[in-house]
Amino acid sequence: MTKGTTMSDAEHFVCPGFRAAGLSCGIKKNGEPDLALIVADEPAAAAAVFTKNRVKAAPVLVAQKRIAGGRARAILANSGNANACTGEDGLSAAEKTTGAVATHLGCPEEMVIPASTGVIGAPLPVEPILSSADRLSGALSPTGFVDAARAIMTTDTFPKLSLRPVIIGESRYTILGIAKGAGMIRPDMATMLSFVVTDAPIQQDALSLALTEAVGGTFNTITVDGDTSTNDVVLLLSGGRGEPLTGAGMDIWYENLHSVLSELAELIVRDGEGATKFVTVTITGAPDEETARRAAFAVAESPLVKTAFFGADPNWGRIMGAIGMVPGGLDPNRADIFIDDIQVAADGLGAGGEAEKNASRIMTGTEFTVTVDLKSGDGAFSVMTTDLSYDYVRINADYRS
Numbered sequence: 054m055t056k057g058t059t060m061s062d063a064e065h066f067v068c069p070g071f072r073a074a075g076l077s078c079g080i081k082k083n084g085e086p087d088l089a090l091i092v093a094d095e096p097a098a099a100a101a102v103f104t105k106n107r108v109k110a111a112p113v114l115v116a117q118k119r120i121a122g123g124r125a126r127a128i129l130a131n132s133g134n135a136n137a138c139t140g141e142d143g144l145s146a147a148e149k150t151t152g153a154v155a156t157h158l159g160c161p162e163e164m165v166i167p168a169s170t171g172v173i174g175a176p177l178p179v180e181p182i183l184s185s186a187d188r189l190s191g192a193l194s195p196t197g198f199v200d201a202a203r204a205i206m207t208t209d210t211f212p213k214l215s216l217r218p219v220i221i222g223e224s225r226y227t228i229l230g231i232a233k234g235a236g237m238i239r240p241d242m243a244t245m246l247s248f249v250v251t252d253a254p255i256q257q258d259a260l261s262l263a264l265t266e267a268v269g270g271t272f273n274t275i276t277v278d279g280d281t282s283t284n285d286v287v288l289l290l291s292g293g294r295g296e297p298l299t300g301a302g303m304d305i306w307y308e309n310l311h312s313v314l315s316e317l318a319e320l321i322v323r324d325g326e327g328a329t330k331f332v333t334v335t336i337t338g339a340p341d342e343e344t345a346r347r348a349a350f351a352v353a354e355s356p357l358v359k360t361a362f363f364g365a366d367p368n369w370g371r372i373m374g375a376i377g378m379v380p381g382g383l384d385p386n387r388a389d390i391f392i393d394d395i396q397v398a399a400d401g402l403g404a405g406g407e408a409e410k411n412a413s414r415i416m417t418g419t420e421f422t423v424t425v426d427l428k429s430g431d432g433a434f435s436v437m438t439t440d441l442s443y444d445y446v447r448i449n450a451d452y453r454s
Contacts, residue, residue, distance in 0.1 A: 063199040066214050068229040069252045070094045070292035074192035075204030078185035080133035080171070080178050086204035088182060090154065090189050091128040091248055096164060097290040099125035100261035102268045104285035111136045111143030111177075112167035113284060115151070119163050120288075123257040126164035128248050128288055129154050132205050132233070136169040136177040137283040146177040153183045157190040168246050170207055170233060170284050202231040205246055208326055209233050215316040217309040219253060221302045226253035226293065228306075230313045234321040245272065247287040247317055253306050254293030263307050264289045271314035275322050275437045276353050287314075322437045327444030330362050331437070333422045339432030344381035349436040351375040352423065359441035367412035369398040376425065383427055391424040392416060 073091045080087040101120045103113055119125065129151050136143045147167040155162040169177065192200075202212035213233065219226040234245030255263070268287055289310075298306055323331050334353045339345035352358055355375040361368040369390045377385055390398035392412035397404050415421050 062214075063196040066198040066216055066229055067195050068198075068216075068227045068250045070097075071229070071250045071252075071290070072193040072195050073197035073201040074189055074194065075197065075200030075202070076185065076189060076192060077204075078131075078189075079181040080131055082133075085206075086200065087131055087133045088185055088189060089128075089130045089201040089204035090193065091130075091198075091201060091250065091290075092158060092193055093126055093250070093290055093292045095292060095294075096124045096126050096160070097250075097292040098255060098257040098260050099123060099166070099291075100257065100264045100289045101166075102265055102287045104283065106283050106285070108138065108283045110169060110173075110284040111139055112147045112169045113286060115144060115147045116166045116168065116286060116288075119166055122163065124164065125166050125288075125290060126160045127154060127158060128166045128168060128290070130168040130170070130201075130205050130246060130248070131177070131182065132170050132207050134169060134171040134175055134177050135173045135284050137173040139174070139176055142176060146179050149179055150177075150182045150186075153186040154190065157186055166288060168205075168248075168284070168286055168288070170205060170246055173283060198229060198231055201248075202233070205231070205233040207233065210324055213317055213320040213324070215313045215320075217313050219251075219306050219309045221298065221305050226251060226306065228253070228309050228313050230317050232317040232321060234324075245285055245287075245321060247272070247314070249287070249289045249310070249313060251289070251291050251306075251310075252293050253291060254295045254297045255291040255303075255306070256297045257291075259297070259303065260289060260291050263303075263310060267307070267311045267314050270311060271318045274435065275318045276350060319437060322439060325439035325445075327442040327447070328439035329419065329442055330416070330440040331420045332362055332439065333435055333437055335422060335424045335433070335435040336427065337424065337433045338427040338429055339383070339434070340381055340430040341432040342434055343432070344379065344383070345427075345432040345434035347379045347381070348376050348383070348425070348427070349434045351379050352425070353436040353438035356441055359439070362416065362440035363442050365413050365416035367392050367395075367397050367409045367416060369403065372423065372425065373398070373401065376427075382429075384429060387428040389426040389428070391422075391426075393421050
């Protein structure tokens with residue numbers, strides 16, 4: 054289910070014009086890395102997409118104000134504490150910690166964007182971050198993105214990074230992204246942080262539009278448990294100089310941005326808390342795309358369906374029940390259901406015991422696809438999800454211990 058990134062990979066994950074670092078400052082009880090810094094050599098164009106949860110963490114509120122200026126120099130992120138539901142003290146903590154980093158970088162504190170992830174409701178330990186600001190700045194390196202990715206992990210089992218070289222004419226650019234997330238995953242956007250940098254010259258308004266569109270087709274098509282966090286953010290910095298990309302060049306760059314975010318989104322699902330299965334749920338034949346999207350998420354987030362995935366049980370009735378909760382004039386008597394290429398239901402009726410035995414054998418593996426053809430239109434949508442295992446309950450029951 055998982056794939057690892059080793060320290061030997063660090064030299065691969067480099068983007069010209071950017072440096073990063075990650076270390077332990079003592080926020081986490083276990084001494085694991087918990088503080089990350091990403092810095093642009095020069096002020097960069099900046100864009101972001103934030104959680105739509107009405108309960109927004111202090112760093113999200115501060116970041117939203119600062120990102121409105123359209124430029125940033127650095128991202129300061131901590132794990133082990135969400136700095137959420139912490140009131141005015143939480144806002145002050147975000148400002149103090151970013152201020153300390155700004156002093157070391159020699160830039161205005163408004164150019165440092167905060168982000169946090171971890172336990173909600175606990176005060177952010179400010180002093181460990183302040184006392185580590187000098188050490189963190191001194192650790193910055195072009196090859197420090199693997200360290201940064203490790204430092205933002207919570208229940209993640211491996212650091213998540215993605216890189217794409219972008220060739221446009223005679224010019225070569227890079228898009229490099231890191232992310233964290235394993236549980237509390239659901240659009241919009243998930244319990245996730247993602248930081249992406251590029252040395253391509255992109256105008257800020259084009260950067261913002263591209264990020265919003267790319268997030269819609271990547272991070273907002275995944276779910277682990279249906280919960281949206283207080284801290285979700287995707288930040289994108291463009292440090293490129295020269296004539297901004299337009300036209301076909303911008304299209305090529307966007308395709309690669311989408312590819313980076315798509316890989317990070319898939320890594321998050323593959324690292325889902327307690328997950329033993331990676332499942333793609335695809336709805337076709339819906340009246341429209343929005344109905345297909347709702348139906349896909351209804352199936353992908355149903356606890357009954359997800360536990361059936363865990364047990365390798367092709368319980369198509371649970372899938373039918375989940376789809377039946379979706380408004381939109383769907384006719385269940387026309388639905389066909391497939392596990393990979395094995396049809397387990399036709400026109401709303403079971404395809405028989407032999408088909409279910411064959412489907413169950415497929416489901417004992419770690420990866421498969423559920424396809425539902427509603428035969429009611431041209432709408433289609435796919436969602437990446439996981440099963441729901443005993444370990445998911447154990448991990449979340451012990452999260453604050």
